[in-house]
Amino acid sequence: MTAPTRRLASGPGGRLAWPIAALAAVALALLVLPLLSLVLRAPWADLPRLLARESVLQALVLSFGTALAATAVCLVLGVPLATALARASGWPTLARRLLRAAVTVPLVLPPVVGGIALLQLLGRRGVVGGLLDDWFGIAVPFTTGAVVIAQVFVAMPFLVFAVEGALRTADRRTELAAATLGASRWQVFRHVTLPLVAPGVAAGAVLCFSRALGEFGATITFAGSLPGVTRTLPIASYLAMQSDPDEAIALALLLLAVSITVLVGLRDRWLPGVRG
Amino acid sequence: MTRTPRPALHVDVHVARGSLHVEAAFDAAPGHPLAIIGPNGAGKSTVLAAIAGLVPLESGAVSIGDRAVGALPPEARRIGVVFQDYVLFPHLDVRDNIAFAARMRGGSRVAARAAAEPWLERYGLTPLAERFPAELSGGQAQRVALARALAAEPEVLLLDEPMSALDVEVRAEMRSELATHVREFGGATVLVTHSTADAAALADSVLVLEAGGVTQRGALADLRAAPATPYVQRMLAAAAE
Numbered sequence: 001m002t003a004p005t006r007r008l009a010s011g012p013g014g015r016l017a018w019p020i021a022a023l024a025a026v027a028l029a030l031l032v033l034p035l036l037s038l039v040l041r042a043p044w045a046d047l048p049r050l051l052a053r054e055s056v057l058q059a060l061v062l063s064f065g066t067a068l069a070a071t072a073v074c075l076v077l078g079v080p081l082a083t084a085l086a087r088a089s090g091w092p093t094l095a096r097r098l099l100r101a102a103v104t105v106p107l108v109l110p111p112v113v114g115g116i117a118l119l120q121l122l123g124r125r126g127v128v129g130g131l132l133d134d135w136f137g138i139a140v141p142f143t144t145g146a147v148v149i150a151q152v153f154v155a156m157p158f159l160v161f162a163v164e165g166a167l168r169t170a171d172r173r174t175e176l177a178a179a180t181l182g183a184s185r186w187q188v189f190r191h192v193t194l195p196l197v198a199p200g201v202a203a204g205a206v207l208c209f210s211r212a213l214g215e216f217g218a219t220i221t222f223a224g225s226l227p228g229v230t231r232t233l234p235i236a237s238y239l240a241m242q243s244d245p246d247e248a249i250a251l252a253l254l255l256l257a258v259s260i261t262v263l264v265g266l267r268d269r270w271l272p273g274v275r276g
Numbered sequence: 277m278t279r280t281p282r283p284a285l286h287v288d289v290h291v292a293r294g295s296l297h298v299e300a301a302f303d304a305a306p307g308h309p310l311a312i313i314g315p316n317g318a319g320k321s322t323v324l325a326a327i328a329g330l331v332p333l334e335s336g337a338v339s340i341g342d343r344a345v346g347a348l349p350p351e352a353r354r355i356g357v358v359f360q361d362y363v364l365f366p367h368l369d370v371r372d373n374i375a376f377a378a379r380m381r382g383g384s385r386v387a388a389r390a391a392a393e394p395w396l397e398r399y400g401l402t403p404l405a406e407r408f409p410a411e412l413s414g415g416q417a418q419r420v421a422l423a424r425a426l427a428a429e430p431e432v433l434l435l436d437e438p439m440s441a442l443d444v445e446v447r448a449e450m451r452s453e454l455a456t457h458v459r460e461f462g463g464a465t466v467l468v469t470h471s472t473a474d475a476a477a478l479a480d481s482v483l484v485l486e487a488g489g490v491t492q493r494g495a496l497a498d499l500r501a502a503p504a505t506p507y508v509q510r511m512l513a514a515a516a517e
Contacts, residue, residue: 173363176330179350180357181377181428191379195367 035256042253043246050250058228059236060254066144066232067212070151074159074208079201081156082163083193107157114153115221122149122222146223147230151212158211159204166200167193203266210262214255282306283341285432285464290334291319291326297334298322298488304432309458309465311479313472315507319488320468321360324434327466328355340431340464351380356430361441362421364409370420371396371405377428395423399457414442415450422457433458435467439474451477472496472515484508 016024043050050056085103088096106114122129122140132138140146170193178192179185194201216234223230225239237251288301298319304310312320325331327338329350338346338353345353364373372379374395378388396402399419409417418438425433438454439447455478458465469475475482476496484492484504492504496512503509 171363173359174365176350177357177359177363178365178376178380179330180328180353180355181380181424182351183376183380184351187380191376192365198367 038249038252038256042249046246047250047253050247051254053247055227055236056247056251059231059233059251062144062147062228062231063213063233066147066151067209067215069148070155070212071159071205071209073148073152074156074212075201075205077152078156078159078204078208079163079194082160082167083189085160086164086167103157103160106154111150111154111215111217111219112221115150115218115223118146118150118153118218118222122146141222142224142226142230144223144229147219147232150218150222151215154215154218155208155211159201159208162204162207163197163200166197170196206262206266210259213258282463283343283431285327285466286337286339287323287327289323289326289336289338289346291322291331291336292334293319293322293331296322296488298326298485299336300483300485300490301336302483302490302493304464304466306464307459307462308480309467309478310481310483311475312466312468312483312485313470313475313511314485316470318485320470320485321436323485324357324436324466324468327432328357328434329353330357353432354428354430355432355434356425356428358418358421358425358433358435358438360437362409362417364412364417364420364424366409369406369408370401370412373409373420374401374424374427376424392427395427399423413446415446418442418450418454422454426457426461431463433461433463433465435465435478437468437470438478439469439471454478472511 081103085099088099091099119126119129119141121127122132124130124133124139124141129140132140140149174192174196175188178188183191213232214234215232216238219230219232220235225231225235231239233251233255237248237255240248240251284306285304287303289299291298296317296319300312300319300323302310312323314320322331326333326336329338329345329348333346336346337344340354345355365376368376371389371392375385375388375392378391379385383391396405399422401416401419401423404412404416404420409420412420418441435454435458439451442450451474458478465479467474467478469478481493481495482499483490484499484507486505486507492499492508499508500512503512
């Protein structure tokens with residue numbers, strides 16, 4: 001079955017029909033040319049000076065710090081959520097679908113909507129934010145913590161689905177075998193389940209980190225753009241575009257370099273489709 | 277590996293598996309392995325899973341000697357299981373597979389590995405100690421699975437189709453090796469098979485399970501003398517060929 005399916009669009013000898021080849025070339029150009037232009041127009045000579053600017057370093061440190069924190073939060077909370085999702089087969093169908101939908105929504109939602117929604121929850125007059133303000137005098141929005149929360153909101157599904165996929169393909173009987181050997185539920189999770197899905201967890205963490213690092217819409221809505229507090233690399237890059245395009249390009253290059261590093265790091269074990 | 281008097285296994289279970297209801301009541305005396313034999317889909321493996329606590333009971337009881345274990349989770353039953361196709365831990369080498377139970381009892385990694393040494397030696401696995409399950413032959417994997425189960429010092433041993441994952445050429449040899457190890461274990465042992473040759477080599481008596489119910493129990497010779505159902509008759513006739 002696989003051979004005919006794979007060759008569906010190609011004529012004899014594996015050649016593509018010309019409209020398909022032409023459209024594919026346009027698609028590829030759309031994906032590659034912008035990034036190529038970015039590299040070509042980069043102020044390479046000025047790059048060290050641009051990247052050494054106080055504002056750039058501030059955004060860099062803030063971005064990496066918050067993206068790492070968001071990834072840590074996603075790992076601690078997302079792995080259990082993925083486990084619940086993968087093991088929910090005994091639940092009622094409606095509950096299972098709602099759970100899955102709840103995890104999927106942030107994936108398809110415009111991030112700005114996520115930011116506005118977070119404000120309604122944790123803003124000064126928000127559902128929970130109001131209480132936090134009244135009782136403890138804590139205001140969440142427009143803080144570095146808010147940046148992390150916004151990143152967790154958008155990045156969590158990446159981790160959850162990567163781990164859930166790994167859990168689904170892992171042989172459940174290894175867990176049963178561990179139980180017959182005296183392992184408690186926690187020991188089974190710690191010594192069998194987790195090591196078996198470790199590649200999925202690692203892949204999910206990397207995807208989660210790169211999504212958190214690139215977060216813009218939810219962050220600027222929920223956390224604003226305070227230099228050194230909430231102005232992350234993407235936001236700094238967007239703002240610089242209006243005042244100092246060279247700095248914006250430098251920041252964009254930096255983000256591109258990180259993305260490529262992530263891709264290269266993932267290529268061998270976790271994204272076999274990317275392997276050339 | 278001192279030999280203390282080992283308890284018998286008492287089973288009286290009712291398990292639902294999809295549309296199939298399985299009911300089985302029997303005892304297995306220590307040192308007298310019992311083979312559950314029957315056609316595919318009769319519920320043989322389900323009975324083993326119920327004894328080990330891996331599927332919930334509709335009703336009934338499982339006890340080891342005087343100890344009722346039917347309501348206990350699998351990790352508290354002290355029932356060792358050799359799974360069909362063995363289900364070794366793919367991320368652990370042979371030594372750590374065998375050391376697993378000792379590690380779960382709270383020993384350090386070093387102590388657990390030391391406790392695994394005599395088992396590696398006894399089963400001829402010392403040269404394979406650093407190998408991972410993917411690098412083992414079927415016969416080697418069976419040895420590791422058995423050593424891993426027995427290293428947990430269970431009171432009862434269950435084997436689910438222990439020979440089915442082996443190549444035909446090595447079956448006869450592995451069968452007699454397994455029979456020796458099961459005798460050495462000396463506790464109550466129940467194995468599931470659909471081969472009368474396995475039952476003859478490994479067990480003292482046979483329990484026939486058909487469509488979720490026990491249809492005959494006895495030594496193979498008893499079954500030959502008076503087959504209770506057409507299935508038993510066909511099975512014995514096929515084995516005689």
